[in-house]
Amino acid sequence: MDRIKRNERLAAISRILTASPNRIYTLSHFTEMFGAAKSTVSEDLSILADTFAQFDLGRLTTVAGAAGGVIYRAIPSRAKAIATLEALSEKLSQPGRLLPGDFLYTNDITCDSDLCELMGEILACRYYDKAPDFVLTMETKGIPVAMMTARMLNVPLVIARRDSKAYEGSAVKINYISGDTGTLRGMHDLMKEFDVEVIGTGVVIATAEPRKKRVDGVTALMVLSQVNREEGSAVVKPSDWVYEIN
């Protein structure tokens, strides 16, 4: 194999790390791949970390120790997270989105994998330090965002279903009261059946009222504060915490 140049190594390492967020790659992975010295790869990673920081493309962190290496996390800057959610909020506040029953039409958002990826990137920020084992979602609407959040955290996505299916194998079934927070409550109850500790609850949009939710500690990307039935719209805004992302 010809000697691989730094240019080429950087292009390849960038692709490999960003395709597998929140996973430790050892230095040896890359020294073997490129036939390069550890010091050379270290320097590559340092250039990569600086470049990602400069262009707001996520964070590269070095992990010291025997199991050490490098981790890429698709953490957006505060400015990028705010810009993303303000644009989304504006779109969701457009007249005509409000459906009968005061539901907000969001299908065009959740069917867009780029938007779902951005939402997943932002939501995942809240959970890196808690290192969850999996992301649980309830079918169907939330699956794309939940999947992207799970991808960012590098954990499996578990989908709770409304009905058990023969092709799913054995199932634990619970009853719960339908509706937004009822569903969340039901998911928490389901986790109790498995002795699973819930370390956080993330949603795309929460309603501003009632402030005291049936489930504590809900992290919403956006908040819906009031509806205007006449023009079929709602006021949607990024959540307060987004303005304090570090």
Added chain:
Amino acid sequence: MDRIKRNERLAAISRILTASPNRIYTLSHFTEMFGAAKSTVSEDLSILADTFAQFDLGRLTTVAGAAGGVIYRAIPSRAKAIATLEALSEKLSQPGRLLPGDFLYTNDITCDSDLCELMGEILACRYYDKAPDFVLTMETKGIPVAMMTARMLNVPLVIARRDSKAYEGSAVKINYISGDTGTLRGMHDLMKEFDVEVIGTGVVIATAEPRKKRVDGVTALMVLSQVNREEGSAVVKPSDWVYEIN
């Protein structure tokens, strides 16, 4: 801004292009971003294309003309596609996977976003030349793979639901015969209601029999050929076309 070095440009361009597969980026996008000349960025892209080819990281294609630029597609080599699907097939052929009713347990596969991404990369290869407008899937199991396929093709994901929901807005509802191919037939019928031309049908696993499916031209990643009820297993293999990927 300090002058951006080639190293840094390559690291950033690699991240940007691979995060948005099958999308045309103009050269000006990068010349403006880096304050670099067109010839410089062209050379960057040529290094990137060679590196991706060398390390089997997808393909970079230059599009000529006024609307020209560069497109990244996460197309795996034949060897990578075969290796991916042979490993998956082996996993799916393990004893104990066969559920009552001869269903194969696949939840551990479809909950893994990395595996879903790989499957999406391979499935998308079949549809680049046909340039679909969207990917349609039926809730729930197939959503992760369908989402990743849609992401690779850079098109929206449309999810057909078993029941209409108030928060989905107006709906067209059809009746269909349940079961694997029945569901596919129903999805085709649904598309007819919208005068949509179906340019292809992709599934993760098809059964070897009956050879003549209720829907023509089904592209399966893997084929299930026989079941062994005693050891609760099935024989799963990559589809023939995978061995002929270019």
